Amino acid sequence: MTVAIVLALYVVFAALTLPRLLRRAAWADRAPRLAIAMWQAAGVSVIASALLSAFAAAVPASVVGHGLAELFEACAALLSDEAALNSTSARVALVVGGLILTRVAYMGAAVLLRARRERRRHAEALTLLGRHDFDLDALVVDYDERLAYCLPGRKGHTVITTGALRSLAPEQVAAVLAHERAHLRGRHHLVLAISEAMARAFPRVPLFEQARREVARLIELLADDVAARRHQRVHLAAALVGLATGKVPAFALGAGGETALTRVRRMLHPQAPLGRRERITGVLAVTTLLSGPATLATAPGVVAFLAHHCHSFLTL
Template sequence: MLAWLGLIVTFVVAASLALNHVVLAERQHVHSGLLGLLGACGVVAGAGVGEMAPAFSDIAALLGPAAIVLLPLGWLLRTGWKARRARQRQLDMLALVGSPAMEYDVTIVEHDAPAVYCLPGRACRVVVTQGALDVLSGPQLRAVLAHERAHIEGRHHLFLLVTEAFGRAFPGLPLARHAREQTALLLETAADDHALRFHAREELATAMCEVASGHTPQAALGAGGPGAVIRLRRVLTPQARPRRATWMTVVAASVSAPLLPLLFTCGHAV
């Protein structure tokens, strides 16, 4: 997930710098030092020029890169607001049709279709339908509840908001489509791994099969989730943990990737 977020940030940085250099292709100001680097990249208009006021073209050159940065941020706010409203509608409905089950700390809904899902956020809630209670044994239910609570504790909905906002800001971009799909799958596998720390693989796999067809409301995270076949194979087949060196390399590459466009395009200003 960190790698996908790193690619998203890298695209935004690279696109904003590319647009900035296209606009200033005829009149780039390159100075020495950090201010010169910022000026060449358009971060600071007229940096190092001293008392000279920034030209209108310098200011206009910043509008394009700023739009590329602000567009996904704007969609992030809008997507978060819509998701919060959808969760609030679900909470209002649960207050009318749901009944608390203190034994499992969940809300039960009278519905025949087996489904288990969570509503993340401040007023988080785990919801279980009566159909799921009828088909799941006690250990299976506890395993799938551990999966849902992993979503809540890990604040996984925030990762989905970022990829959803990026996809809305740049529709049609393959990176946006793949990032949204793969992040959703990785979040489910992360929750699966958390549940497997405390429950048997067979219990979680069976519970996933039973609730795979259940309907998950908007802005909720369901135990069925995307990539059910891939997740089942992964749950039933123990996976070797990556070596620490590999893990650290992936983390370092993901964190440093957004800096590469800056170095490639502005390295001459250093």
């Protein structure tokens, strides 16, 4: 029961405190990929801790330590034996764990299916309104508003309007299309879907709400960095200025948007990347967030396992 309480306290602490700590991380803009992993790992650790807290409250550590076969038998008995279910804490733990798991799975499926449905409709419209430009390797849509975005999916497309082509120089067009292809290759829409699903599954929880906003911002920084490897930063910065006022579909990923002007400053005044020691520290932090709850939850079972088998060995 102690482990269950500790994990439950961590859930509350992480959900309320981690957003403030991660937002203060000055290194995030210098390593957006690592920062995204940190936000995602924080969310996973909270959900995993909640599930493992329920599991630890329902199943004694000594049962876990005696082997998987007995563990499954104990769980089956707990579900079928009316006497076992008389334990209020066990019943509450099972219900809470089941609700959390069901909520996450449902919202994840809902977010993915809705986005897929909307992207499919938009793709059908693009086949009628757009034409493929082989030189640009993108769909060109006759539209005065300056837009450039990608439509993720199995057959992802980069899209640019004639308004953007008229206002941007060829070098700027190439840079912004490289930004969009970075989104497609990195499957960034799935990363955003995870954050969106967590935020919808647990509304008003600071960690998930902040993670949704920060991951969306960091995804754009990451795509900027990928595009800047092959194109001059000044060209990408100029393209971002030209596309700053464009509004892309909600289910697409666009180069412009609210963060464009902030990203322009970042492109024109790049900071030094993280050093090796800083990156190793960040990777260790992500690993701790992901493995910490499971390690804490299984520790009593491992101790019980060792105590049981060591005792059996000594009595031989």
